[in-house]
Amino acid sequence: MAKALAKEYELGKDFSVGLWSENPIFRQILGMCPTLAVTTSVINGFSMGMATLFVLFMASTTVAAIKKLVPYQVRLAGYVVIIASYVTIADLYLKGSFPAISKALGPYVPLIVVNCLILARSESFAAHHPMHRSMADAAGMGIGFAWGLVLLGGIRELFGNGSLIDYKIFGANYEPMVIMILPAGAFITLGIVLGLINQFSGKEKMVKETSCH
Amino acid sequence: MDKNYVRMVMVLGIIGAIVALALANVYKITDPLIQKNRKQTIKEAIKEVLPEAKTYKHKTVKEIDVYIGLDDTGKKIGYAFKSEGPGYQGTISVMAGANKELTKLTGIYVMEQIETPGLGARISEDDFQKSFRKLNIEDIIEYVKNKEPSKDNEIKSITGATISSRSVVDNLNKTIDVLRKALKNG
Numbered sequence: 204m205a206k207a208l209a210k211e212y213e214l215g216k217d218f219s220v221g222l223w224s225e226n227p228i229f230r231q232i233l234g235m236c237p238t239l240a241v242t243t244s245v246i247n248g249f250s251m252g253m254a255t256l257f258v259l260f261m262a263s264t265t266v267a268a269i270k271k272l273v274p275y276q277v278r279l280a281g282y283v284v285i286i287a288s289y290v291t292i293a294d295l296y297l298k299g300s301f302p303a304i305s306k307a308l309g310p311y312v313p314l315i316v317v318n319c320l321i322l323a324r325s326e327s328f329a330a331h332h333p334m335h336r337s338m339a340d341a342a343g344m345g346i347g348f349a350w351g352l353v354l355l356g357g358i359r360e361l362f363g364n365g366s367l368i369d370y371k372i373f374g375a376n377y378e379p380m381v382i383m384i385l386p387a388g389a390f391i392t393l394g395i396v397l398g399l400i401n402q403f404s405g406k407e408k409m410v411k412e413t414s415c416h
Numbered sequence: 417m418d419k420n421y422v423r424m425v426m427v428l429g430i431i432g433a434i435v436a437l438a439l440a441n442v443y444k445i446t447d448p449l450i451q452k453n454r455k456q457t458i459k460e461a462i463k464e465v466l467p468e469a470k471t472y473k474h475k476t477v478k479e480i481d482v483y484i485g486l487d488d489t490g491k492k493i494g495y496a497f498k499s500e501g502p503g504y505q506g507t508i509s510v511m512a513g514a515n516k517e518l519t520k521l522t523g524i525y526v527m528e529q530i531e532t533p534g535l536g537a538r539i540s541e542d543d544f545q546k547s548f549r550k551l552n553i554e555d556i557i558e559y560v561k562n563k564e565p566s567k568d569n570e571i572k573s574i575t576g577a578t579i580s581s582r583s584v585v586d587n588l589n590k591t592i593d594v595l596r597k598a599l600k601n602g
Contacts, residue, residue, distance in 0.1 A: 273431075277424045281431050288435040292442050299449030302457070309530060381535060381576075 214339045221343030227320045228351030229400050234320040238352060239389040241311050245368045248356025250304045252349025254297065254312055258289045259321050263341035266329040282325045283316070290315045320348060358392050359383045457527060458511070462496045465513030465523035469493060477598045480591055485513070492516050497595060501587030504579045506530040508539070512588055514553065518596050524548040524588070536580030544581070547571045556589045
């Protein structure tokens with residue numbers, strides 16, 4: 204019983220670290236290319252997040268399943284092929300079923316292949332942990348990545364276009380801050396959000412750390 | 417050492433084979449959908465720029481995709497044609513409609529563009545697209561900045577996105593020119 208509880212706790216922790224304490228965007232600063240490029244609106248951020256979540260989850264699961272069969276020397280080559288195939292599946296599916304979203308995301312869906320978040324989780328987690336824990340980790344990381352993209356997309360869409368999910372918030376008289384939608388706006392938004400998060404959560408850590416002395 | 421080498425090759429080979437098989441199957445399922453979407457986009461674009469056409473015939477004239485619009489009785493009422501060319505950041509692909517004499521535009525529809533969001537990308541907005549309706553194309557199309565067009569062959573460029581607006585106009589002028597010459601010669 205105690206053992207089962209401990210296991211559950213372990214799984215829950217694997218899942219939850221990706222959401223906040225080791226969030227890929229705000230903590231690990233991984234996968235910056237899509238983070239900066241496609242977060243011009245909530246919908247784009249969400250779609251990118253979901254595509255990445257799918258690839259990350261499937262790739263981590265597969266890697267965890269076959270990790271013992273793959274010789275150490277060729278593991279990265281194997282992982283990249285697996286990741287690339289899931290990315291291609293996601294890309295084809297989006298093109299076939301959601302052409303508008305696929306068009307908006309442009310080349311960034313195929314570029315999930317080189318999103319370091321996915322290879323990093325495969326290499327640093329899935330390759331050393333059992334399958335169920337890898338799945339929990341990938342789900343947490345993927346959802347953590349997705350909410351980060353949605354948050355950034357929301358801020359940029361709100362100020363850059365005066366709308367949220369295409370619904371006009373500020374009314375017709377609002378003059379959009381175009382820079383927020385331009386690439387520079389991505390850096391500004393990410394910088395401010397990162398700063399705020401560090402400001403509010405970093406302090407506790409610092410206090411804890413200094414109190415150890 | 418030797419044994420390990422063989423195993424490496426085998427494992428990568430097997431992964432590759434499985435992946436190839438899976439991808440081939442996914443492609444087989446999604447390809448018809450993708451093709452359908454592409455046709456659907458073209459169909460919608462033609463309907464937008466040549467609303468009076470009931471059916472159309474596809475023809476390629478000097479590498480331009482031309483759709484000859486026909487009414488109920490099969491009479492030719494105009495052309496829809498694809499005008500593609502460089503924009504500010506990438507290719508802009510526009511479907512344009514014109515009457516059968518090629519003297520007036522009936523409309524344009526931006527099918528693909530990757531211009532700057534909020535600036536150049538506004539060429540996809542209705543206001544800009546509508547301004548091409550009934551435009552006189554006997555001469556070349558011109559654009560004016562920051563004022564309302566005064567002639568019937570002028571459009572107003574989008575503020576802050578002159579390059580994107582100009583690209584659409586330039587591409588259209590080029591395509592119309594090629595098309596007119598080609599159609600005149602039969």
